[in-house]
Amino acid sequence: MTAITLTTFLALLDTTIVATAIPRITSHFHSLPDVGWYGSAYLITNCSLQPLSGKLYTYFSSKYVFLSFFFLFEFGSLLCGTAVSSDMLIVGRAVAGMGSAGLMNGAITILTHSVPIEKRPVYLGFMISTAQLALAVGPLIGGALTQYASWRWCFYINLPCGFLVSLLLLSITIPERLHPTALTLTPLQRIQHLDLLGFFLFAPTAIQFLLALEWGGTTYPWSSSHIIGLFVGSFFNFLLFLYREYRAGDEAMIPLSLVRNTVVWTCCCTNFLFMAGMLTLSYYLPIYFQGVRGVQPTMSGVYTLPGILSQMLFAIISGFAGYYLPFSIVGGCFAAIGYGLISTYTSSTPASKWIGYQILGGIGRGLSMQMVIIAIQNNLTGTKIVIAQTLVIFFQYLGGALCLTFASTIFAAKLKSGLRVYAPTVDPQLVIEAGATAYRNVIPKDQVMNVVTAYNLAINHCFYLAAGLAAGVMLFVWGMGWKKIGGKSDGKNVKAGQEGGGAEA
CATH class of the missing domain: 4.10.860 (DNA Excision Repair, Uvrb; Chain A)
Incomplete structure (x- = not known):
């Protein structure tokens, strides 16, 4: 449990730890146009391999598939830490994304195989809450490392932790519940089933x-x-x-019969929208604090604490829920309202507002983010669970990849148009190449506030996107079903699980 929890923590930490480091990275490499790629490269390769990982866990040893993905993730982190150019950093992020593709799904699969069904909600809630903690504290850790050490330590930090995880995993035995036919197949024949x-x-x-x-x-x-x-x-x-x-x-690889299951496709859509909105906010909130308010990376991480702490608290509260649907609905509402209010931030927004609005968004995330996995666990059985979890996690990362790309496009376009309106004498390319923390040093002093205004408006448009995505959750969340956590699945879903291979038997 310790090993897989730490692994999921590291994998999800990698999606947000660079958020507060991005302004410093763009200044180091003069690469503001690449902002979207630092997140998207990781998520694109993650999405590309995510569906395949479900088949690998179905036909091969969970332990060694998990370790293989983890070693690839560690190698990508090493490439990022030693990057000598923005292109090399992007390649490293892509490799790390390939490795992370099988980590979350693998951790949930291993936990499912190791823990009795009546105890799974407790263990799953603990693991997912810890993983969500990584998403929350990533910007804070990244800010501290960037300011007091180097942005490279946002990636080096994975290496010693990875060594510990590898020792733990190699020293334990993990129960296997492969597809029934896998036991009679040679490795080459198993590959043919992928x-x-x-x-x-x-x-x-x-x-x-x-x-x-x-x-x-x-x-x-x-x-x-x-x-x-x-x-x-x-x-x-x-x-x-x-x-x-x-x-x-x-x-x-993605059975269409499973996709047609109402619980599965609504969970996929819900996770897609929720993760997309959360990552968009996580990446551009530090840029707001550093680029608009002029604070240091560490302080920009500290300024995100209201959202972090409220998310942690309400993730724990949601673990005591008897039913998952009410928390999903209320959480989606709070997130949409919080993100919408955050989009009103300006360079002079008082602390009471930028703290309070983040708390609302954090409450929403804490209440609802883990509920999609709990819904899958409570409505499917057998090998169907593994593939369904893969789909849900795939859509989670796909949402992040798509919407970080959208947000980057929106940010660049709105920044250029804003500069033409508020600072027409300033070269837009000069501001973009300087990066979020250094542009104040390369423009005339009398134009700084005008450029800050353009920056602010561009970032606010990214927050509009996050708010719209969170609101979109309400279109799909109703299909997750009203079911007591840990309750028995209905006959239809049990039958679907048995047709998937009956691994529970």
């Missing part, structure tokens, strides 16, 4: 689509052949992928 063709159709679909979003309007015009070609290629790859999954049936 639906690699589906994976090789899915990966370029996601990558082309996200590249188009990242480059559109910045590197290339939206009407350019590069962007149109990427969108068209992604669309046709997606059609081929859907056809492949339809033909593969239950052997597909």
Whole structure:
């Protein structure tokens, strides 16, 4: 339990720890246009491999699949820490994302195999709450490391922790509940059941689509052949992928029969929107404090504590819930309201407001973020749980990847247009290349407040996106079902789990 909890903590920490370091990184490499890539590269590769990880855990040893993903994650962290250019840092983030693709799903799978069903909500709640803590404290840790050591330690920190996790995992025995047919197959035959063709159709679909979003309007015009070609290629790859999954049936990497399950697809949509909004806020809130209010990285982390503490407190409270749906509904409402109020921040917003608004958002996150996994655990059985968890986690990271790319595009476009209005004599490219913490040093003093205003408005548009995503949760959360945590699944879902392989038996 200690090993997998620490691993999930590190994996999710990596999604937000760079948030407060990003302004310093952009200043170091003069790479403000790459802001979106520092988060998106990690999430794009994570999304690309996420569906495949579910099949790997179904047909191969959970322990060694988990360790393989973890070693890849550690190697990516090493590349990031030693990066000599922005491009190398992005590559390192991509490698770390590949490794993290199997960590959260693997941890939940191992826990499911190791703990009796009546005790799973307690252990799962503890692990997910700890992982959510990583999402919350990531900016604070990143800010402290960036200011008092170096932004590189945001990545080096994974290495000693990784050594400890590896020792713990190698020294224990993990129960295995593979697909029933896996025990009779050779390793080569198991590989044939992974639906690699589906994976090789899915990966370029996601990558082309996200590249188009990242480059559109910045590197290339939206009407350019590069962007149109990427969108068209992604669309046709997606059609081929859907056809492949339809033909593969239950052997597909993403079985369409499972996707049609109401609880599964509503949990996927809910997690997509919630994670997308949360990561957008996590990345641009430190940029607001550093770029608009001019505070140091560590203090920008301290200024996010109201949201962190409220999230921790209400995540614990939600663990005592008898039913998960009410907490999901109330949490979504609080998050949407909190994010909407945060979008009103200015350079002179009083502490009572920037603290209070973050608390509202933190309450929403704490109440509802873990409920989608609990819903899956309470409505499915057998090997269906593993694949469904993979889908939910995949949509979680896909939401982050898509919306960080959207947010980066929105930020860059609004900053340029804002500078043309409020600081027309300032070269927009000079401000962008300087980065969020250094632009004040490269522009005339009499233009600083005008540029701050443009920065503020650009960031607020990213907060609008976060608020809209959180509000969108309310469209889907109702489909998660009204079920007591730890209660028996209904006949339909039990049957679905048994058809998935009956691993519980």
